[in-house]
Amino acid sequence: MSRPPVAIIGAGVIGLTTAVRLLQAGREVTIYALARTPGTTSDRAGAVFTPTKSRDNARVEFWTRRSYAVLSELASMGDRAPVRGVRLGLSREFFLTPTPEQPWWRAFAPSYRRLTGLHPDHADGYEVVVPRMDITRYIPSLERWAESLGATIVEQRVEDMREIAALGHTSIVNCAGLGARELARDPVVFPMRGQIVLAPNDIGLDVALHEEVDSETEATYLFPFEDHIVLGGTYEERKADAVTNGAALDGIVERCRALLRKLDIPGADRLARERLRSWAGLRPARVVDGNPEAVRLEVEQIRGARVVHNYGHGRAGITLAWGCAEEAASLVE
Numbered sequence: 001m002s003r004p005p006v007a008i009i010g011a012g013v014i015g016l017t018t019a020v021r022l023l024q025a026g027r028e029v030t031i032y033a034l035a036r037t038p039g040t041t042s043d044r045a046g047a048v049f050t051p052t053k054s055r056d057n058a059r060v061e062f063w064t065r066r067s068y069a070v071l072s073e074l075a076s077m078g079d080r081a082p083v084r085g086v087r088l089g090l091s092r093e094f095f096l097t098p099t100p101e102q103p104w105w106r107a108f109a110p111s112y113r114r115l116t117g118l119h120p121d122h123a124d125g126y127e128v129v130v131p132r133m134d135i136t137r138y139i140p141s142l143e144r145w146a147e148s149l150g151a152t153i154v155e156q157r158v159e160d161m162r163e164i165a166a167l168g169h170t171s172i173v174n175c176a177g178l179g180a181r182e183l184a185r186d187p188v189v190f191p192m193r194g195q196i197v198l199a200p201n202d203i204g205l206d207v208a209l210h211e212e213v214d215s216e217t218e219a220t221y222l223f224p225f226e227d228h229i230v231l232g233g234t235y236e237e238r239k240a241d242a243v244t245n246g247a248a249l250d251g252i253v254e255r256c257r258a259l260l261r262k263l264d265i266p267g268a269d270r271l272a273r274e275r276l277r278s279w280a281g282l283r284p285a286r287v288v289d290g291n292p293e294a295v296r297l298e299v300e301q302i303r304g305a306r307v308v309h310n311y312g313h314g315r316a317g318i319t320l321a322w323g324c325a326e327e328a329a330s331l332v333e
């Protein structure tokens with residue numbers, strides 16, 4: 001007798017990546033999702049490979065290492081890749097205090113080098129080659145890939161996982177992101193708003209730049225792509241409306257211009273004179289002991305169904321998706 005399809009709740013990067021891995025393992029998959037691309041949080045990410053700040057535990061290390069390997073392989077496939085918009089590129093990170101142990105994942109990232117000759121504001125810095133995802137192409141093509149492998153996507157809100165179990169699904173993967181707060185009755189899940197400006201890449205920037213900021217709620221980063229640059233950002237805890245505000249967007253542009261000036265990169269004054277788009281997204285933070293990426297990836301039995309929770313990726317869902325999807329797929333089995 002054939003097994004019923006695995007039900008996945010959520011069609012963001014976590015749900016779609018988990019679907020791809022399950023389909024490749026020969027399982028049928030039905031995805032139930034309230035929103036799909038381009039309407040998910042995943043469509044609003046930066047998105048550069050940005051691992052969690054600390055290693056935390058062996059599982060986080062595994063997820064990060066696997067994701068790095070998979071995204072690098074996809075980047076190396078170029079136009080033959082089943083997903084679009086992935087490439088490897090140089091990224092430079094600047095810190096306000098010396099941080100010799102950063103980044104903890106350097107062992108598996110080639111071209112790692114500590115930077116010297118820094119601006120006086122920067123006490124430390126490194127460069128490393130990382131995957132960079134043009135999110136406007138990555139998530140739509142990931143959805144197409146899942147569908148081409150056989151996934152069925154049903155657009156609906158799931159009120160309770162027992163209603164999915166009642167449809168005959170004996171395996172459910174909960175990839176509801178922020179929606180897991182209600183769905184899994186998990187009060188440590190909450191929104192962390194991020195705002196972004198998209199500007200034309202008319203300054204020819206090719207290196208991703210990230211500067212530590214003396215603020216809990218702000219960040220400074222520039223992620224360059226072929227025709228645009230993503231400028232960020234903000235980390236606004238418990239802001240539950242996905243709306244931008246002018247002062248925050250102006251602040252982002254000003255900090256990014258200042259960073260270019262510090263680094264003597266030409267074009268600071270021209271940067272974002274024209275703004276292509278701006279947006280805000282709600283990261284699904286899950287905070288345990290101060291860690292906002294306390295991912296929940298574990299099994300629970302609900303009404304005869306095996307539920308694998310895979311949510312709470314906070315600032316790092318695009319980064320961790322492949323590693324987490326592989327573990328989730330093996331937990332389904």
Ligand SMILES: Cc1cc2nc3c(=O)[nH]c(=O)nc-3n(C[C@H](O)[C@H](O)[C@H](O)COP(=O)(O)OP(=O)(O)OC[C@H]3O[C@@H](n4cnc5c(N)ncnc54)[C@H](O)[C@@H]3O)c2cc1C
Pocket residue numbers: 009010011012013014015032033034035036040041042043044045046047048049050156157158159175176177178179180183193194195196233280281282283284311312313314315316317318319320
């Ligand atoms: C501005 C910004 C910049 C970012 N930059 C980066 C970056 O550079 N690198 C990085 O790794 N990450 C980045 N992130 C974080 C990343 O976007 C998230 O971690 C990731 O998108 C989470 O994916 P997800 O699939 O869990 O959630 P989502 O994309 O939110 O998907 C959740 C899915 O579940 C569905 N759902 C929820 N509740 C229900 C329900 N009750 N019934 C049915 N369906 C439901 C939703 O409709 C949706 O389909 C950034 C985020 C933002 C906002």
